[in-house]
Amino acid sequence: MSPPWGGPDYAKxxxxxxKSMLKPCEGYSLFKLGTIIASxxxxxxxxxxxxxxxxxxxxxxxxxxxxxVEKNFLNGKLKAITAYFEKQDS
Numbered sequence: 001m002s003p004p005w006g007g008p009d010y011a012k013x014x015x016x017x018x019k020s021m022l023k024p025c026e027g028y029s030l031f032k033l034g035t036i037i038a039s040x041x042x043x044x045x046x047x048x049x050x051x052x053x054x055x056x057x058x059x060x061x062x063x064x065x066x067x068x069v070e071k072n073f074l075n076g077k078l079k080a081i082t083a084y085f086e087k088q089d090s
Contacts, residue, residue: 002044016048031057041085047078
């Protein structure tokens, strides 16, 4: 999924907070909805996302999910972050 980042204002902050800046539905809620319908969730996010929040999201479900973070570069410049979440076998 590629949730709306809030327009160009996302680039004006040092760290993008998924709990307060992602509107109309905050990032944790979107992630939890995704875990209900799929065993894998992919999120395309701003380059200044708080990486610790991604780890926290993976741990926020029971059982915890695995997460892999990929930095997306274009012409040598960091443009975005893609987070790959996957349900783990019990």
